[in-house]
Amino acid sequence: MFADEPVVQMQGVSVDFGGVRALDSVSFRMFPGEIHSLIGENGAGKSTLIKALTGVQSISAGTIRVRGEQTAFTSPADAQRLGIQTVYQEMDLLPNLSVAENIMLGRERHGRFGINWKLMEADAERALDELGLDLDPRSALGTHSLAEQQLVAIARALAARAKILILDEPTSSLDQNEVSELFRVLHSLRESGVAVLFISHFLDQVYEVSDRLTILRDGRSVGEFLTSDILRIDVVSRMTGTRTRGLPSPLVADGGAELSAGAARPFFRAHHVGVNGAIAPFDLQVGEGEVIGIAGLLGSGRSELVRLLSGVERSDSGEIEIDEKRVRLRSPASALSQGVAYSSDNRAVEGIIGDFSIAENILLALQAERGWLRRLPKQHRDELVQSYMTALDIRPADPEALVKTLSGGNQQKVLLARWLALAPRLLVLDEPTRGIDMATKAEIQRLIAELAANGMSVIFISAEFRELVGLSDRIGVMRDGRLEVVLENDDLSEDRLLAIIAYGSQAGAGDDAESDER
Amino acid sequence: MTAAPTLERPLAQRAPRRTPRWQLRLSAWLPVLTTSAILLAMFITGQAVFGNFFTSRLISSLFLDNAYLIVLAVGMTYVILTGGIDLSVGAVVAFSGIFGAQLLQTGWPAFIVIPAIVVSGSLIGALIGVLVQVFEIQPFIASLAAMFLARGLAYVVSLQSIAITDPAVTWLERTRFQLGGGWFVTPTVIIAVLTVAVSVWVLQYTRFGRSVYAIGGNEQSARLMGLQVARTRIAVYVISGTCAGIAGLIFAAYTGSGYSLTGLGMELDAIAAVVIGGTILTGGSGYVIGSLFGVMVYGLIEISITYIGVDSWWTKIVVGGLLLVFVVLQRLLVARRKR
Numbered sequence: 001m002f003a004d005e006p007v008v009q010m011q012g013v014s015v016d017f018g019g020v021r022a023l024d025s026v027s028f029r030m031f032p033g034e035i036h037s038l039i040g041e042n043g044a045g046k047s048t049l050i051k052a053l054t055g056v057q058s059i060s061a062g063t064i065r066v067r068g069e070q071t072a073f074t075s076p077a078d079a080q081r082l083g084i085q086t087v088y089q090e091m092d093l094l095p096n097l098s099v100a101e102n103i104m105l106g107r108e109r110h111g112r113f114g115i116n117w118k119l120m121e122a123d124a125e126r127a128l129d130e131l132g133l134d135l136d137p138r139s140a141l142g143t144h145s146l147a148e149q150q151l152v153a154i155a156r157a158l159a160a161r162a163k164i165l166i167l168d169e170p171t172s173s174l175d176q177n178e179v180s181e182l183f184r185v186l187h188s189l190r191e192s193g194v195a196v197l198f199i200s201h202f203l204d205q206v207y208e209v210s211d212r213l214t215i216l217r218d219g220r221s222v223g224e225f226l227t228s229d230i231l232r233i234d235v236v237s238r239m240t241g242t243r244t245r246g247l248p249s250p251l252v253a254d255g256g257a258e259l260s261a262g263a264a265r266p267f268f269r270a271h272h273v274g275v276n277g278a279i280a281p282f283d284l285q286v287g288e289g290e291v292i293g294i295a296g297l298l299g300s301g302r303s304e305l306v307r308l309l310s311g312v313e314r315s316d317s318g319e320i321e322i323d324e325k326r327v328r329l330r331s332p333a334s335a336l337s338q339g340v341a342y343s344s345d346n347r348a349v350e351g352i353i354g355d356f357s358i359a360e361n362i363l364l365a366l367q368a369e370r371g372w373l374r375r376l377p378k379q380h381r382d383e384l385v386q387s388y389m390t391a392l393d394i395r396p397a398d399p400e401a402l403v404k405t406l407s408g409g410n411q412q413k414v415l416l417a418r419w420l421a422l423a424p425r426l427l428v429l430d431e432p433t434r435g436i437d438m439a440t441k442a443e444i445q446r447l448i449a450e451l452a453a454n455g456m457s458v459i460f461i462s463a464e465f466r467e468l469v470g471l472s473d474r475i476g477v478m479r480d481g482r483l484e485v486v487l488e489n490d491d492l493s494e495d496r497l498l499a500i501i502a503y504g505s506q507a508g509a510g511d512d513a514e515s516d517e518r
Numbered sequence: 519m520t521a522a523p524t525l526e527r528p529l530a531q532r533a534p535r536r537t538p539r540w541q542l543r544l545s546a547w548l549p550v551l552t553t554s555a556i557l558l559a560m561f562i563t564g565q566a567v568f569g570n571f572f573t574s575r576l577i578s579s580l581f582l583d584n585a586y587l588i589v590l591a592v593g594m595t596y597v598i599l600t601g602g603i604d605l606s607v608g609a610v611v612a613f614s615g616i617f618g619a620q621l622l623q624t625g626w627p628a629f630i631v632i633p634a635i636v637v638s639g640s641l642i643g644a645l646i647g648v649l650v651q652v653f654e655i656q657p658f659i660a661s662l663a664a665m666f667l668a669r670g671l672a673y674v675v676s677l678q679s680i681a682i683t684d685p686a687v688t689w690l691e692r693t694r695f696q697l698g699g700g701w702f703v704t705p706t707v708i709i710a711v712l713t714v715a716v717s718v719w720v721l722q723y724t725r726f727g728r729s730v731y732a733i734g735g736n737e738q739s740a741r742l743m744g745l746q747v748a749r750t751r752i753a754v755y756v757i758s759g760t761c762a763g764i765a766g767l768i769f770a771a772y773t774g775s776g777y778s779l780t781g782l783g784m785e786l787d788a789i790a791a792v793v794i795g796g797t798i799l800t801g802g803s804g805y806v807i808g809s810l811f812g813v814m815v816y817g818l819i820e821i822s823i824t825y826i827g828v829d830s831w832w833t834k835i836v837v838g839g840l841l842l843v844f845v846v847l848q849r850l851l852v853a854r855r856k857r
Contacts, residue, residue: 056742077744088742094735096546096802097728105728106744114723140546156743 005068007032007164007195008053013062015048022048024219025062030164035186035196037206037227040216041239041298046199047089049216050166054079054086067163080106083163087153087170089199095142095149100124102141103156127159128152132181146173147277154182158189165189166197171205173277183209201299202480203232203502215239232502240297240463268340268426268457270309273318279304281317282483284476286426286459291452293468293489294461295497296478302461303345303430305478309459310342310428311335336369341419345430345461351415354404358394359385361403362417369422388417393443409440416447427451429460433467445471465494479504548851549796549844550808556840557811560818568825574700576821581703584817585710586611586765586772590788591795591809592713593761596754598792599721600733601801602650602657604755606642607762608784609668612777614638614766616672618687619680619776628686635770636763642668643759647752661755665785672778679777682770691771706768713761717806730754734801790841791816798848815840 006029015023023045030036038046051057053064055073064071066082073079076086093102100121109119124137133151141149150173157165171179186196186209198210206213207227214224215238222238266285274281279301286292296302307313309320311329319326322338329335332342344351353361362385367376376384385399392413396406403414412432419427432448433441448458448471462468468475469492476486477500485505487496564571581588590607597604618635622628642664649660682688690709694702703711721727729750732740741747770776795812797804816837823833 075744076742077746080744086742093739094732094743094802096735097731101728105732106725108725108728114719115725115728 005032006030007067009065010049010053011063011065013049013052013064014060015045015052015057016060022219023052023059026216026219026221028214028221029224030195030197031212032163032195033190033193034211035190035198035209037210037213038197038199038216039201039203039206039213039235039239041201044216044239045219046216047168048219050086050088050168050197050199054084054166077106080160084166085157085160085162085164086166087150087157087168089168089172093141093149093153093156095140097141098138099128099135099141099144099152100137102152103127103137103159107160123159124155127155130158131155131185147175147178150174151178151182154185158185162194164195164197166199168199169201170198171200171202175277179205201297203235204480207232233499236297236498236502267323269321271318271321273308273315273320275304275308275313276316278481279308279315280482284309284483284486286457287473288425288457289452289455290457290473291448291471292457292459292486293472293475294459294478295465295468295475295501296461297501298463300478300501301481302478304481305476305483306342306428306430306459306461310340312342312344333368336365336422336424339425340428341365341422341424341426342428343415343419343430343432345434352403352411354402356403357400358389358403358406358414359399361414362388362421365418366421384421388421392417392447407436407440409436409444412436412444413440416444420451424456426457426459429458431461431463433462433464465497468497469494477501477505546803547805549798549847550805550811552844552847553795553808553811553815557815557818560815560822564818564822564825571825578700578702578707580814580817580821581707581710583772584813585704585706586768587784587787587791587816588710588810588813589713589761589765589768590784591791591813592717592806593758593765594785594788594792595717595795595797595804595806595809596721596730597657597758598789598797598799599730599801599804600751600754601737601799602751602754603661603789603799604643604646604758604762605658605661605785606646606664606668607758607765607788608781608786609665609672610639610642610759610762611766611769611781611784612779613642613668613672613675614763615770615780616675616680616776616778618767618770619682620675622682622684622687623680628684631684632686632767635767636760639763639766640756640760643756643762644752646759647755650755651748651751669778675778676776677778679775681775687767687771688774690768691774706771709764709768713764714806714810721806726750726753731802734803736802787816790837793848794837794840794844796844796848799845 008028008030010026010028012025012027013023014021014025026045026049028049038049040046048057052059055075055078058074064073066084069082071078071082079086094105097105100117103124104120109116109123111119121137128135128137131151131154133148133155135144135148135152141152144152150170154167154170157167170182174182186198189196198206200206210227212224213227213230213235215222215235217239266287268286270282270284272281272283273279282305284292294302294305304313308315309329311332311334314330320329321327327338329338329340335342353364356364359381363376363381366384370376382399388394389397389399394410394413394417403411406414416432429448433444436444445467448460452458460471469489472489474486475489475492475497477484477497479501484500561572590611594604594607614635617638618631621631621634646657646660646664649655649663650657690705693705695704696702721730725745729740729745729747732743732745733747733750737747769780773780791812792804792809793799793812794815795804795808795810797808819836819840820830820833823830823836826832
């Protein structure tokens with residue numbers, strides 16, 4: 001089925017960004033007439049690999065051979081000369097120019113007096129037709145929808161008659177029909193001998209369209225497989241690595257089960273909340289004192305889900321009710337006023353202010369809620385800060401210490417203290433235990449359990465199945481932008497979670513009781 | 519090359535729903551149309567108020583008096599289309615002018631001096647281009663440095679005004695080609711109009727020209743499309759510098775001298791003309807023809823103020839007000855396009 005000679009061969013390629021090794025001795029190959037998927041979680045090095053291959057990023061070690069020639073591209077133009085066309089994930093094209101120019105620029109048709117616009121527009125129109133796209137090539141690109149713009153980017157690559165076509169997340173803003181139209185075109189390109197590199201975090205699409213796949217994890221290649229030879233569950237476990245091989249030992253001895261019995265009264269309900277093209281409408285109910293864990297791969301929409309619930313991002317559809325009253329969470333501030341606090345996974349950027357002291361960081365949200373003109377009395381402030389610092393064991397125990405001097409774990413605790421000071425009813429945490437040491441992690445896990453025992457509800461995201469199973473009353477699984485299922489956590493196994501992430505909620509159904517919410 | 523991929527589906531049947539090009543690009547042309555409308559309104563008002571205003575003589579001298587500014591504005595249009603700015607052009611006009619005057623005075627022949635005047639501008643433009651592209655210095659700062667450099671060099675050449683008597687240079691200004699009906703052009707005006715015509719072609723019908731727009735639209739995307747971003751950006755500043763050199767020549771011929779204090783604030787006049795002509799300061803949208811109209815509006819304001827007989831600084835006030843109107847208009851257009 002495959003020609004013997006690979007059209008792309010990367011050997012031992014490494015890429016460094018400053019001191020960070022983004023790609024570590026990766027080998028990768030592509031054959032003509034096949035669709036090859038490159039998969040891995042966010043940050044696994046997919047985009048870096050493409051950039052190395054297309055000359056956007058220079059490599060620090062290894063060799064790249066394209067169509068038998070050893071190459072050292074220094075610009076995308078070099079790569080295009082050898083027949084590599086790329087649709088980059090972040091390529092916005094040029095909204096100020098016409099559709100025709102966006103397709104043809106770099107390969108304009110020239111007549112006796114420079115660019116021949118008529119010929120160029122006709123060529124562009126042909127490329128649009130191949131994609132079944134009915135756009136006026138002379139109209140400005142910026143006047144079209146994002147999905148159409150993305151298809152124009154693909155039309156641009158098609159019009160170049162590439163030997164090697166690279167598509168980085170081409171389907172992220174396309175609807176189902178547009179995706180199948182794209183796949184139809186990819187299949188016909190494969191027939192004509194083009195090598196297609198397809199990158200998507202939608203596993204279903206990878207299995208639908210590709211012949212072969214390469215898995216990346218943490219900048220390393222963890223194997224190349226024929227798609228027909230590897231089970232999805234093995235793909236997922238290779239993508240996520242060792243952390244799925246955890247031991248089934250609950251971290252909090254009497255964590256979930258006991259509490260969930262009492263957590264009958266849901267006070268927070270989301271009905272059909274969703275975002276077009278990103279998060280499929282979902283229902284979720286949260287009971288008082290309930291801990292809900294959210295599982296899913298990076299890029300599955302798990303962060304977007306909790307951001308919708310806490311007013312950080314706005315939904316296109318659905319509604320949220322708190323205490324049976326419909327509320328509109330327009331901003332984090334409006335969510336806070338309803339008792340919903342959100343702590344970002346990106347604490348460096350969206351949370352902690354490094355040049356402020358511990359005390360100032362803790363009091364920030366409380367003061368903001370009170371309004372800046374109504375200062376908290378100093379004594380009250382000191383007591384509050386002291387009590388949280390003791391309760392969370394924040395070190396150093398000096399409230400005036402600058403937060404940037406603290407360890408990651410202690411910064412996370414300061415952030416938690418900030419939201420706890422508001423006494424929210426629902427605390428939403430995006431990966432509260434990522435990147436902190438084991439001891440602090442255990443403390444934060446204990447804290448979540450205690451808070452829940454005292455009636456606060458918690459929704460948290462975690463990449464660690466052990467932690468999810470150990471802490472949660474119920475676990476929601478995100479997959480391809482969809483809340484697949486919300487499971488009661490009684491003796492839920494990590495393997496079961498893995499299976500759902502790989503195959504969807506139908507997988508292994510019957511092992512565990514499913515809640516009726518989805 | 520491979521054969522085109524065979525497709526199962528026949529090419530889509532297209533409804534003939536082609537709207538005329540002018541309609542498709544209306545939002546891009548709207549600022550230019552507004553400027554030409556203002557220009558027309560000024561002529562009509564002038565004719566109504568002063569009488570004897572909308573005449574071949576006035577329009578001919580409008581071109582003659584502003585030939586240098588047209589050339590400067592054309593060069594500036596390239597730079598602004600990429601999202602940059604060139605503050606050096608006024609100082610370059612002074613430097614190239616006095617440099618040329620000094621060379622002529624020392625006895626160099628005009629056929630060497632005239633190219634030297636233009637090339638001195640190109641070199642300063644190249645310096646800015648390299649600073650901006652290679653050393654990633656803000657265009658504002660890079661061209662500000664070049665402005666001080668050029669002005670300083672002008673002082674070094676001479677603090678006094680140097681008269682130009684070379685017949686070749688004065689010919690540029692003094693020759694009046696009569697076109698009949700009171701219309702006339704000078705070689706300087708021909709140079710200015712040629713600059714506009716060549717630039718219209720370059721920007722519309724060459725890859726280089728479209729790359730200028732592409733960089734102004736989104737530099738990163740332009741690079742990923744395989745366009746020559748670095749080369750284009752440096753070239754844009756070289757063009758602006760060259761235009762400043764040509765303007766220096768025209769201005770020296772116009773005033774019959776080189777003087778190190780000429781052209782103070784002239785770069786701002788050029789920028790104002792470009793903006794009034796509808797080019798957006800963030801880049802990617804605008805037309806050279808608009809800049810020509812911008813200069814015409816500017817010149818007409820000056821003339822009108824003289825006709826009215828109030829002090830000449832009223833020109834600045836009116837230009838300032840017009841600039842504000844245009845910047846606000848652009849904001850509205852950009853906001854509408856983003857919607």
